[in-house]
Amino acid sequence: MTITYLILTTMKFKNNILFLLIVSSAIGYGFIYSSSSEIEKIEALSSEIKSQxxxxxxxxxxxxxxxxxxxxxxxxxxxxxxxxxxxxxxxxxxxxxxxxxxxxxxxxxxxxxxxxxxxxxxxPQNRLDYLVKKGLPYTPGxxxxxxxxxxxxxxxxxxxxxxxxxxxxxxxxxxxxxxxxxxxxxxxxxxxxxxxxxxxxxxxxxxxxxxxxxxxxxxxxxxxxxxxxxxxxxxxxxxxxxxxxxxxxTFTGSKAESERKYGEGGDVENGRKIYESGCMFCHKNSRVTFLNLDDDVLSGQYLWKHRKGYDDLSIYQVVRWGTYPIVGRQQYMPLYTKEKMSSQQLEDLMSYIKELAKK
Ligand code: HEC
Ligand code: HEC
Incomplete structure (x- = not known):
């Protein structure tokens, strides 16, 4: 009895499995078939539209x-x-x-x-970080x-x-x-x-x-x-x-002397990035200007000495207004707008200059 029962149930079981297998593979095949062609179609369309x-x-x-x-x-x-x-x-x-x-x-x-x-x-800080990471110059334009x-x-x-x-x-x-x-x-x-x-x-x-x-x-x-x-x-x-x-x-104009921090509390490392990938891109070896700037103490001292006031040698002035070409001297300093250099970044630059000047 038990044996016949067992045989019968396994047979039934087997049949069921077989049935299930047939049905599910049919469904599965249909499903896989339609979904793969759909996916291909979508992929083709979207790669086509993506290259538009x-x-x-x-x-x-x-x-x-x-x-x-x-x-x-x-x-x-x-x-x-x-x-x-x-x-x-x-x-x-x-x-x-x-x-x-x-x-x-x-x-x-x-x-x-x-x-x-x-x-x-x-x-502007994300721009600076990205440019430094890629080894690109930190330009004003x-x-x-x-x-x-x-x-x-x-x-x-x-x-x-x-x-x-x-x-x-x-x-x-x-x-x-x-x-x-x-x-x-x-x-x-x-x-x-x-x-x-x-x-x-x-x-x-x-x-x-x-x-x-x-x-x-x-x-x-x-x-x-x-x-x-x-x-x-x-x-x-x-x-x-x-x-x-x-x-x-946005032109910010140069900071009033009373607002300048002259390197107090700035991020020296960030200032170094600005100096090396921005200022030195043009000023190193006097590439596009007579003013030579490098990582030497003399460059630091020159810029530090002129930090006060509002003439073209003060970083606070020249970075925000640039200079103008004059007859016989057509190279000029382009300015950095607020969108290209934040007020904090300018202070960071100043704190690097202070360190470079060993002050
Ligand atoms: C000394 C720096 C300097 C040089 C050299 C220079 N540009 Fe510019 N250019 C700028 C600045 C600064 C702007 C201001 C707008 C900006 O780029 O955000 C500008 C703006 C532009 C704009 C408009 C960009 C915008 O989105 O507002 C174009 C186009 C342009 N320059 C093309 C040129 C071409 C072409 C040359 C070379 C023949 C050239 N520039 C050389 C500094 C320069
Ligand atoms: C796109 C090139 C360029 C970049 C970038 C640049 N400069 Fe200049 N800079 C010049 C040119 C050109 C002059 C004009 C000097 C001349 O007459 O040869 C100048 C002038 C100056 C002057 C005034 C010199 C004088 O005697 O009037 C100072 C100071 C100065 N730059 C500092 C900086 C600092 C600091 C930075 C970085 C934040 C910087 N520059 C970035 C091109 C550049």
């Missing part, structure tokens, strides 16, 4: 076409643009340009790559990374320096380049092909959707929005919250 130019996606969502929008792209011209930016001269199609400026290259004041881990991070995707230039207080010259440069990238070539770089205006070449270089570096580090659900939202005909201001706004369209520029 940000500008094009924005236009599809109802964004305005930038006035520098470029349809045709010539990689050779972009290469010439890169040379103009890095070395100050280039040739293209048998045309040979002369040096834009005998005093500066664009890269003395502008980096070409990302300056913070996150594209929306505007904190904003990076060219993503500049094709900006719509405003020389913002806020730059009219205090360049007056009416900034009016036409504020919403037109080509004019911003010309202003900088002639005035920031103390050079000459660019001829048409050179200007076009720099624009092509900017275009070659434009942001793609993948640069914005969007989550899968954000990408899905964008995709379905475009599938449904685009024109979706809310999704457009979401995209625009992921990168900077205009860099702020």
């Amino acid at each position: 130019n940000l500008v094009d996606v924005e236009i599809a969502l109802g964004g305005e076409k930038p006035n520098h929008h470029m349809k045709e792209f010539d990689p050779e011209l972009a290469e010439a643009g890169e040379l103009l930016i890095k070395e100050g001269k280039a040739s293209y199609n048998g045309k040979n340009g002369s040096l834009i400026s005998s005093y500066f290259n664009c890269t003395d004041c502008h980096n070409l790559v990302k300056e913070t881990e996150s594209l929306t991070d505007l904190d 904003s990076t060219f990374y993503g500049i094709y995707n900006r719509d405003k230039y020389y913002n806020d207080d730059y009219d205090k320096k360049y007056g009416d010259l900034v009016v036409d440069a504020r919403d037109t990238l080509e004019n911003a380049i010309q202003l900088c070539a002639e005035y920031c770089a103390s050079g000459r205006p660019l001829v048409d092909w050179e200007l076009n070449a720099i624009m092509h270089y900017y275009k070659s570096q434009e942001l793609k959707l993948k640069d914005l580090n969007l989550s899968d659900s954000e990408l899905n939202k964008i995709q379905s929005s475009i599938k449904n005909g685009g024109q979706d201001k809310e999704t457009l706004k979401l995209l625009q919250s992921k990168y900077v369209q205009a860099y702020g520029a």
